[in-house]
Structure formats: C-alpha cells, structure tokens
Amino acid sequence: MTANPKYRLFDLGTNPALTEAIAKQLHTPIAPVEIQTFADNEIYERIVDSVRGIDVYVVQPISEPVNDNFIKLMIFIDAAKRTSAKSINVIIPYLGYARSDRKTRSREPIVARLMANMLESQGVKRVMTMDLHTSQVQGFFDIPVDHLIAMPVQAKFYEDQGLVGPDVVVVASGSSTLKLVQRLAEVLHAQWAIVDQDRDPRVKAAVTGNVAGKHAIILSDMIDTGEATVKAAIAVQKAGAKTIDALATHAVLSGDASQKLQESVIDRVIVADTVPIPAEKQFDKLTVITVAKLFAEAIGQVIAHKSMAKVLLSPDQREDAE
Numbered sequence: 001m002t003a004n005p006k007y008r009l010f011d012l013g014t015n016p017a018l019t020e021a022i023a024k025q026l027h028t029p030i031a032p033v034e035i036q037t038f039a040d041n042e043i044y045e046r047i048v049d050s051v052r053g054i055d056v057y058v059v060q061p062i063s064e065p066v067n068d069n070f071i072k073l074m075i076f077i078d079a080a081k082r083t084s085a086k087s088i089n090v091i092i093p094y095l096g097y098a099r100s101d102r103k104t105r106s107r108e109p110i111v112a113r114l115m116a117n118m119l120e121s122q123g124v125k126r127v128m129t130m131d132l133h134t135s136q137v138q139g140f141f142d143i144p145v146d147h148l149i150a151m152p153v154q155a156k157f158y159e160d161q162g163l164v165g166p167d168v169v170v171v172a173s174g175s176s177t178l179k180l181v182q183r184l185a186e187v188l189h190a191q192w193a194i195v196d197q198d199r200d201p202r203v204k205a206a207v208t209g210n211v212a213g214k215h216a217i218i219l220s221d222m223i224d225t226g227e228a229t230v231k232a233a234i235a236v237q238k239a240g241a242k243t244i245d246a247l248a249t250h251a252v253l254s255g256d257a258s259q260k261l262q263e264s265v266i267d268r269v270i271v272a273d274t275v276p277i278p279a280e281k282q283f284d285k286l287t288v289i290t291v292a293k294l295f296a297e298a299i300g301q302v303i304a305h306k307s308m309a310k311v312l313l314s315p316d317q318r319e320d321a322e
Contacts, residue, residue: 004028007055007303010047012072015276018093018292019059025296033076043068045075047083056085057299062096062115063252063275070096070115077122087125089302091295093274094222094250098133116140128298130274130291131221131249134176146298146308150249150272150291151180155187157270157289158217164188169214169241171195171207173232181219190217195232205235212240222250223271226257230264237265250274251281251288258283 008031011019023030032048058080060073073090080088097111119127120143128146132138138145158164168190172181178194185192193209195218216236223229229246236244244266251271261269262283271277272291298311 005054007057008049008051009299010056010058010076012045012058012060012069012076014063014069014072015059015061015093015273017276018061018273018290018295021273021290021292022059022091022296022299025293026299035072041068043072043075045072045079047076047079050083051080052084053086055087055089055303056080057089057091059091059093059295061094061275062092063094063250064254066096074118074122077119077124081123088123089126089128090119090124091128091299093130093291093295094252095129095132095137098137110140112137113140126302128295128302130272130294133221146302148291148294148298148311149180150274150294151184151187152311152313153272153289153291153294154247154270155184158188163215163217164190166191167214169193169209169211169216171209171211171216171218171232171236173197173218173220173228177219177221180221184217184219193236195235197228197231197235205231207235207239211236213242215243215245216241217245217247218266220246220248222252223248223257223261223269224252224254226253226260226264230260230266233264233266243267245270248272249291251277251286253277253281257281258286261285 009023009028010031010033013035019030034046034048036044058076062070077088097115126144127141130148131150132147138147168188170181170185170190170192172178172194181192193207193211195205195207197205218232233244246266246269249272258281262285268287269285270287273288294311301308
C-alpha cells in the first residue's frame with residue numbers, strides 16, 4: 001500500500017490489530033512511530049517521517065493501563081504539532097474516564113471534562129470515539145466529536161445468525177442503555193425489556209418485560225467488573241429466558257471479570273474490538289466482533305468532507321439507502 005499524500009494513519013501500540021484492520025479498509029499503510037519506554041517508565045516517541053502540512057489520524061484507546069495510554073496519546077499529539085501537521089485527529093475507540101462525567105459529591109473532579117480540555121489545549125482538531133458511557137460527554141468538547149455506535153455491526157452479527165423476530169428480546173442492563181436497546185430491538189424485529197437493579201448487592205434485580213422462552217440479549221456499553229452483567233443475567237434466567245447473551249461494546253474486564261462471566265449463567269459474551277483483550281483475559285464464552293469498518297468509513301467521510309450519517313445507519317437502513 002502507498003501512503004496517501006493527504007493524510008497519515010498512526011498507531012501507538014495499544015490496539016494494533018484494530019488499527020491494522022482500519023488501515024486495510026482504507027487501503028493505506030500505518031505510518032511508523034518510534035516508541036520507547038525508559039527504565040523509569042518515561043515514554044519517548046518520534047514520528048519517523050515528516051507530516052508537515054498533512055492531516056494526521058492516530059488510533060489510541062484510553063484503556064488499561066489508562067494513564068499510560070493517555071500520556072502516550074498526549075506525547076504523540078505534541079510531536080505532531082511540533083512537526084507542523086496540518087491537523088491532528090484522534091480516534092479513541094474507548095474513552096477512559098468517560099464515567100467521570102458529573103459530580104455526585106462535593107469536592108469531586110469531572111475528569112472527562114478535564115481530558116477534553118487537555119486534548120483541545122494541545123490543538124486537536126477532531127475526536128472520534130464509540131459508545132460513550134453517557135452521550136453528554138460530547139458536550140465537554142468545543143471541537144467536533146464523532147460519536148459512533150457499534151449497533152450496526154452488532155445488529156448484522158445477529159441477523160447473520162438468524163436471531164431476529166419475536167423469539168428474541170433485547171434487554172437493557174440499566175436505564176442508560178435503554179434507547180440503544182429499543183433501537184436494536186427495532187432493527188432485529190424483536191421485543192425489549194429492562195432489568196431494574198440496585199448497586200447494592202443485597203437487592204435482587206427484577207425484569208420488566210417478557211423474556212420467558214426467548215433468546216435474551218443483555219446490552220450494555222461496557223463490561224468492567226462483570227458484576228452488573230452477571231446480576232442481570234441471573235434475573236433474566238429466573239424470568240425464564242431460553243438463552244442469554246451478554247452484548248457489550250467495550251470489554252474492559254477488570255480483575256476477575258473473565259472468570260465471573262465464564263462461570264455465570266450467560267451462554268455467550270459478545271464484545272467489540274475497541275479494547276485489546278490480552279490472552280489471560282480471554283475465555284471460552286467470549287466472541288469478539290470488529291468495528292474496524294465503522295471507524296474506516298467514518299475516517300473516510302471526514303477526509304471527503306461528507307456527512308457522518310451514513311456510518312450510523314443500521315443494516316436495514318443501509319439496504320433502503322442503496
């Protein structure tokens with residue numbers, strides 16, 4: 001592949017498989033970056049080839065280790081700025097700290113806003129991310145934010161398996177995902193339900209909606225410790241679900257989450273490749289689907305100065321548009 005004279009695509013080593021898949025979709029190579037970590041854990045980065053007057057796109061999820069990966073991104077941004085890049089566009093498939101989007105007690109920070117300020121202060125022109133914990137985080141930025149959703153890929157996954165129609169029920173694991181649940185249910189011609197659960201582990205979760213005898217898909221934006229997902233699955237099983245999938249965009253999988261999910265009543269755990277999953281966190285019930293095409297399409301639309309609406313279309317809408 002030959003480098004496009006108008007832009008360069010970079011990867012900082014956190015999720016190279018996703019960047020490689022995006023590059024393949026765009027028919028462009030990944031531009032080289034020299035990265036070193038010194039004995040005291042200081043990070044050194046150097047952009048190998050000149051990007052003077054060129055639009056720069058860098059893929060870097062803010063995932064574990066969150067702080068190291070964020071500073072890696074900031075160091076790269078500084079390097080691109082100092083070499084006179086035309087614009088700096090950051091693709092953050094998973095935005096760490098997005099859950100810190102409000103103050104719930106006095107003297108608390110709003111870290112998501114802090115991160116937005118830091119990125120903007122360094123001259124970032126555009127941010128592209130996917131399935132934020134709450135969409136209000138977009139409002140923390142005064143620059144364009146392309147908030148992609150994994151739903152088109154998730155819907156196609158289930159359509160390809162024939163899991164559509166009234167025998168399928170999409171379940172919200174909480175109120176924050178209810179709109180996405182309703183949209184996915186609409187695309188799959190399925191029903192929807194919601195699990196009412198309290199953060200107090202002593203309070204049992206309850207299902208609102210009919211899941212008895214159906215293929216249940218518990219949808220959430222991320223799986224972190226896995227506790228909320230497992231708790232929801234137990235409630236769905238007790239309500240009579242035939243099979244249970246846990247569907248999430250971001251597989252954070254902190255601590256012993258993988259073991260909890262493997263040993264749970266859940267039949268399958270289906271996640272996107274926004275976050276790299278190391279070998280020690282992989283397990284038999286896990287299925288990973290790629291969102292590289294969505295990011296590649298979104299980058300292509302930005303480069304062509306076209307609307308992002310096409311990227312957000314579900315499979316049925318794409319067919320109607322063609």
